[in-house]
Amino acid sequence: xxxxxxxxxIMYREICYCVSQSxxxxxxxxxxxxxxxxxxxxxxxxxxxEIDEVPKNRYEAIxxxxxxxxxxxxxxxxxxxxxxxxxxxxxxTLLLGSKERYREYMEWATAL
Numbered sequence: 437x438x439x440x441x442x443x444x445x446i447m448y449r450e451i452c453y454c455v456s457q458s459x460x461x462x463x464x465x466x467x468x469x470x471x472x473x474x475x476x477x478x479x480x481x482x483x484x485x486e487i488d489e490v491p492k493n494r495y496e497a498i499x500x501x502x503x504x505x506x507x508x509x510x511x512x513x514x515x516x517x518x519x520x521x522x523x524x525x526x527x528x529t530l531l532l533g534s535k536e537r538y539r540e541y542m543e544w545a546t547a548l
Contacts, residue, residue, distance in 0.1 A: 437497075440464075441498075442483065444471065483509065
């Protein structure tokens with residue numbers, strides 16, 4: 437299977453490691469960190485532009501290395517290729533592995 441992942445550069449090392457261990461062919465494209473700071477509209481436009489630039493006949497799916505991130509993934513679409521989006525609030529949730537671990541961490545951090 438040939439895949440492409442569009443991800444925030446904040447997860448560069450983790451994604452590169454996962455790509456190196458994958459049985460699939462995975463091409464990775466990293467976008468600058470802080471994209472969510474631009475707001476929902478600009479983040480969505482930037483991600484949609486990246487999605488639109490993915491060659492339609494080269495990949496079997498587009499993986500998104502973003503969580504909800506200020507609703508920046510809202511409304512993203514593809515014409516032909518499936519778009520796979522993780523169910524996560526943000527990159528911290530992705531890095532910690534679950535919303536439960538995220539909640540536990542936030543509870544711990546606010547108790548300090």
